[in-house]
Amino acid sequence: MKILVVNSGSSSIKYCLFDMADESLLAKGLVERIGIRGSLLNHYPAGRDPFKKEISIPDHRKGIELVIDALLNNEYGVIKDITEITAVGHRVVHGGEKYSGSVLITEDVMKTLNKFIELAPLHNPPNILGIKVCQELLPDTPQIGVFDTAFHQTIPEHAFLYGLPYTYYEKYRIRRYGFHGTSHKYVAQRAAEVLGKDIKKLKIITCHLGNGSSITAVKEGKSIDTSLGFGTISGLIMGTRCGDIDPAIIPYLMEKESLNFEEMNNILYRKSGFMGLSEGISSDMRDLEEQALAGNQRAQRTLNVLFYGLKKYIGAYTAAMNGLDVLVFTAGIGENAPQLRKTVCQDLSFFGINIDNTKNDGLRGKEAVISTPDSRVAVLVIPTYEELMIARDTAEICNNS
Numbered sequence: 001m002k003i004l005v006v007n008s009g010s011s012s013i014k015y016c017l018f019d020m021a022d023e024s025l026l027a028k029g030l031v032e033r034i035g036i037r038g039s040l041l042n043h044y045p046a047g048r049d050p051f052k053k054e055i056s057i058p059d060h061r062k063g064i065e066l067v068i069d070a071l072l073n074n075e076y077g078v079i080k081d082i083t084e085i086t087a088v089g090h091r092v093v094h095g096g097e098k099y100s101g102s103v104l105i106t107e108d109v110m111k112t113l114n115k116f117i118e119l120a121p122l123h124n125p126p127n128i129l130g131i132k133v134c135q136e137l138l139p140d141t142p143q144i145g146v147f148d149t150a151f152h153q154t155i156p157e158h159a160f161l162y163g164l165p166y167t168y169y170e171k172y173r174i175r176r177y178g179f180h181g182t183s184h185k186y187v188a189q190r191a192a193e194v195l196g197k198d199i200k201k202l203k204i205i206t207c208h209l210g211n212g213s214s215i216t217a218v219k220e221g222k223s224i225d226t227s228l229g230f231g232t233i234s235g236l237i238m239g240t241r242c243g244d245i246d247p248a249i250i251p252y253l254m255e256k257e258s259l260n261f262e263e264m265n266n267i268l269y270r271k272s273g274f275m276g277l278s279e280g281i282s283s284d285m286r287d288l289e290e291q292a293l294a295g296n297q298r299a300q301r302t303l304n305v306l307f308y309g310l311k312k313y314i315g316a317y318t319a320a321m322n323g324l325d326v327l328v329f330t331a332g333i334g335e336n337a338p339q340l341r342k343t344v345c346q347d348l349s350f351f352g353i354n355i356d357n358t359k360n361d362g363l364r365g366k367e368a369v370i371s372t373p374d375s376r377v378a379v380l381v382i383p384t385y386e387e388l389m390i391a392r393d394t395a396e397i398c399n400n401s
């Protein structure tokens, strides 16, 4: 069974084709700059030379057509016929309260997804567009939706409700949804597998630290709390997003700086976090690390705020689960920043966390257990693989229908 995974963004389409017999990756690629000058396709067939094509890509339909052409190409393609693709799995950011798992996309599902646009106005529209285009170009192939929010639908009411008038939850479904669910689920499962333990008996904290970051408490295989909430802004400081702030700041700043709603939103989502705290050094962790090493205080204070936030969340979620067995670091920063892992873990010995610096130092982008054998909590670095998780869910739905 071959599964195509599509992650359709506003100006890009990422794709992977898996052979589910052994979960091997046959090809992956990226369509970039859709609708912008300089659009291109980068196609990477496994074990062969990559293929790059610069071509006008005015819309998503043209983008998906190019992906299909690349997969079928005589020279750099990986399949002979389009019918070899059993199903397409789509990453969809918001599944609201309706979807606690992946689903076969039907007309009804499409209607519901359209309703969720107001919950994820930046992400859901291009996700939906990707599904529509695939339905048009591959009309006989089942399309499956895999939601970033689904894994967090197990979060109990006391953790998903905010202290606002309850009527806003009833009227607008304002609550904690959480994101990066596919990644948290994958790394939690993989950590249990690596440790040879039953996930149902584990208390795990997964730290997905990338441009966007979230921490999740996974108890007995289920998400019970996560740091992102209604929008994609709460929790830790991120590349350009502010993380947790006192809501009182918002009207205060709006008044002081005469900001309208859009300007305020722009500050919270695009001008804060690493970028804002460092006064413009960068939204990229690599730059901050480099500058901090060179003695730049603005970079160092930004990292200090991030490290402290991480420690607070790990402490809070350990309390929420009444214990901790496994701590996992993943995504761009989690996988590639040994100093962050070291700094955060060395102050958590109270919880029984001890990492082996020889295993941690220099470890980038590779799966490893980095705790000492006597550490009460196992600490792991697990490269995230959301695409494989989407392919697995897609295959499972096809097998069961």
Ligand code: ADP
Pocket (backbone or CB within 6 Å): 209, 210, 211, 212, 239, 283, 284, 285, 286, 287, 289, 331, 332, 333, 336, 337, 364
């Ligand atoms: P996204 O949320 O866009 O998927 P990623 O998971 O790719 O983001 O993470 C991007 C972040 O990972 C950036 O802050 C980047 O600096 C950081 N990162 C990537 N490689 C490294 C590295 N070698 N060292 C430190 N940070 C890294």
